[in-house]
Amino acid sequence: MSTNAQRDIETRPWSGPTRHYDIVKEGVIALIVVTMLVLLLAARFGSPDVPALTFKGWATADPADFVTTAAGELAGTTESAGYGGPYNKGGDGQNLGPLRPAKTIGVTIPVDPANDFVITPLRTQNQPAQVERALEKWSKASTGQQSSWAKAYTDAIADPKGANGDPSKVSGRGFGPVPELSNALLAMAQSGALDGILDAPGRFYSTDNTKQILFMGDGGYLDAAGTKYHLQGNQWGMINETGNYPGQQWLIPVSFWYQLPIFNSNAESGLAATLTANGDIVILSIVGLLALLFLLLPFIPGLRSIPRLIPIHRLIWRSYYRKGKR
Amino acid sequence: MMSHDIPPARFIEHSWLSISVPNAIMVGALIVLFILALVLPFPGGEGSGEQR
Amino acid sequence: MSQTSEDRSQTRGNWTAALGEAAERNLPFSKLLPGTQPAYVASWIYVFGVLTLVCLALIIATGVVLTIFGPSWWHTSLAGHYINSLHFWSVQLFFLFMVVHLWGKFWMAAWRGGRARTWITGGLAFVVSIIAGLTGYLLQTNLDSQWIAFEAKDGLNATGVGAVFNVANLGQILMFHVFLLPAVIAAVVLGHVLWVRLRGVVPPIDAAAIEAARSEGASR
Numbered sequence: 001m002s003t004n005a006q007r008d009i010e011t012r013p014w015s016g017p018t019r020h021y022d023i024v025k026e027g028v029i030a031l032i033v034v035t036m037l038v039l040l041l042a043a044r045f046g047s048p049d050v051p052a053l054t055f056k057g058w059a060t061a062d063p064a065d066f067v068t069t070a071a072g073e074l075a076g077t078t079e080s081a082g083y084g085g086p087y088n089k090g091g092d093g094q095n096l097g098p099l100r101p102a103k104t105i106g107v108t109i110p111v112d113p114a115n116d117f118v119i120t121p122l123r124t125q126n127q128p129a130q131v132e133r134a135l136e137k138w139s140k141a142s143t144g145q146q147s148s149w150a151k152a153y154t155d156a157i158a159d160p161k162g163a164n165g166d167p168s169k170v171s172g173r174g175f176g177p178v179p180e181l182s183n184a185l186l187a188m189a190q191s192g193a194l195d196g197i198l199d200a201p202g203r204f205y206s207t208d209n210t211k212q213i214l215f216m217g218d219g220g221y222l223d224a225a226g227t228k229y230h231l232q233g234n235q236w237g238m239i240n241e242t243g244n245y246p247g248q249q250w251l252i253p254v255s256f257w258y259q260l261p262i263f264n265s266n267a268e269s270g271l272a273a274t275l276t277a278n279g280d281i282v283i284l285s286i287v288g289l290l291a292l293l294f295l296l297l298p299f300i301p302g303l304r305s306i307p308r309l310i311p312i313h314r315l316i317w318r319s320y321y322r323k324g325k326r
Numbered sequence: 327m328m329s330h331d332i333p334p335a336r337f338i339e340h341s342w343l344s345i346s347v348p349n350a351i352m353v354g355a356l357i358v359l360f361i362l363a364l365v366l367p368f369p370g371g372e373g374s375g376e377q378r
Numbered sequence: 379m380s381q382t383s384e385d386r387s388q389t390r391g392n393w394t395a396a397l398g399e400a401a402e403r404n405l406p407f408s409k410l411l412p413g414t415q416p417a418y419v420a421s422w423i424y425v426f427g428v429l430t431l432v433c434l435a436l437i438i439a440t441g442v443v444l445t446i447f448g449p450s451w452w453h454t455s456l457a458g459h460y461i462n463s464l465h466f467w468s469v470q471l472f473f474l475f476m477v478v479h480l481w482g483k484f485w486m487a488a489w490r491g492g493r494a495r496t497w498i499t500g501g502l503a504f505v506v507s508i509i510a511g512l513t514g515y516l517l518q519t520n521l522d523s524q525w526i527a528f529e530a531k532d533g534l535n536a537t538g539v540g541a542v543f544n545v546a547n548l549g550q551i552l553m554f555h556v557f558l559l560p561a562v563i564a565a566v567v568l569g570h571v572l573w574v575r576l577r578g579v580v581p582p583i584d585a586a587a588i589e590a591a592r593s594e595g596a597s598r
Contacts, residue, residue: 006585009589010492016585017417018417019419027428034436035432041463047462048522086541093536101536102536104538208549213531222528230344236344237529239345240335242332242521243333244346246349249349249473251512259344294501295505313487315365316364316423316482320417360481363423363425364423
């Protein structure tokens with residue numbers, strides 16, 4: 001049979017045999033059946049709701065991690081401080097060959113971790129005299145002096161032969177007002193006052209949680225919760241859900257790429273190192289390209305012929321083909 | 327009130343593959359539904375109601 | 379109904395009348411809501427498009443209730459939590475049915491005969507639904523939302539999208555999830571369904587050969 005005849009039959013209104021088919025009745029029955037199913041699933045299984053973490057919870061559960069993170073914000077050594085676009089100029093962001101979208105677009109959502117996460121929140125409250133003095137000392141110092149104090153303090157906290165991660169065991173000097181400021185922020189967080197003040201200090205309305213998310217993500221508290229629920233990126237985290245519930249499995253085509261060893265490499269140099277450092281932009285470019293192929297499938301030679309070559313359609317239309325043979 | 331800490335899901339781990347049991351159930355349901363849709367006979371599909 | 383030549387001369391150059399006539403010609407009610415389908419429309423695979431639409435209706439209905447009471451209601455109200463569960467499971471089934479529908483249409487090569495628009499709008503509905511799903515997960519205002527905002531921002535920032543679409547900005551995400559994305563999905567799905575009705579269900583691969591054999595058999 002010529003392909004012209006087939007094209008005709010595909011493009012013209014169907015003139016062959018027909019059967020009774022009630023779309024509206026089908027829809028109403030489907031609505032009733034699916035509604036019952038959803039009512040049952042919701043009643044039997046419910047939905048997960050693990051409460052949002054709070055700064056109060058973080059500062060109470062893991063004060064050492066909180067103080068270390070606060071000092072890191074002052075030192076400019078946290079993930080947020082070195083992030084780059086769209087938050088600040090702390091880094092260059094990822095690149096795909098010569099393309100650096102984050103750097104090119106620049107800062108559109110300004111976040112200055114030292115001031116936004118530590119100094120400004122402290123200034124919103126009346127502080128004890130020694131904290132006021134520490135704030136004064138900090139603001140009068142040069143940026144070089146500020147970061148050298150803060151770096152000395154974070155180094156001292158991290159020193160495996162000294163404090164080994166516990167800020168309360170740090171001894172020595174040369175940290176300037178940084179320990180005072182970090183501990184003042186800890187006290188503020190433990191009281192619950194830091195929750196809600198990061199977003200819009202001194203302003204009434206707040207609809208943007210960027211600073212909260214970034215600050216909390218800089219520490220180990222959110223990270224530990226992510227690990228507990230198997231939500232980490234290299235654990236197929238995007239598709240998982242807290243608790244014993246299905247998550248966004250439809251993100252498998254995205255999540256899959258993050259599991260490949262080449263995007264999770266420890267290599268210092270070479271292709272794997274480049275791909276790991278720029279995993280997000282490379283993977284999302286691949287996914288974007290695949291999405292385009294998927295949308296334009298009807299126009300792509302080869303791909304569009306797969307259904308003809310693997311004849312699952314013979315199964316779908318089996319009764320039509322059988323009758324045709326008779 | 328409604329919300330409290332809940333235990334995480336169980337996971338099926340097999341080298342690079344790691345999928346939570348509830349996600350595996352949903353993916354399984356997807357494949358089973360697709361196969362059933364192909365093989366189960368459709369009511370009225372055979373011979374009835376045909377007209378020219 | 380045929381127009382008299384007088385009618386036609388009055389409506390020539392009239393955009394409204396031209397649009398109405400084109401709609402009547404191309405998509406009459408007999409095509410929009412037909413009582414029959416081609417004989418080959420006889421498989422359970424054809425039910426999954428309707429099942430997906432039904433889930434979309436349930437998502438919108440439960441979403442309207444959640445919209446009325448606001449994004450934090452479900453944390454403190456039993457009824458709110460149940461409505462959230464209905465929304466959650468409607469979404470799970472929505473994607474389940476949509477993927478079965480998508481696989482079915484792929485193996486039928488349903489884009490044949492000028493139906494590429496139908497394939498593309500269907501594919502777009504899938505892609506936009508994934509983004510809508512992501513914004514919904516961000517709106518839960520619980521640990522899951524915090525985590526997803528923290529993780530998803532990196533991918534979006536790396537591509538530059540994050541400069542405009544900020545997953546950590548709850549106010550912005552609320553607008554996307556409750557207004558912008560549902561509006562896009564509604565428009566795309568409407569186009570998808572109208573094009574299916576306009577073109578009819580795609581005939582089977584090799585249907586021409588079978589129809590030719592049938593008419594030969596009938597004439598003999």
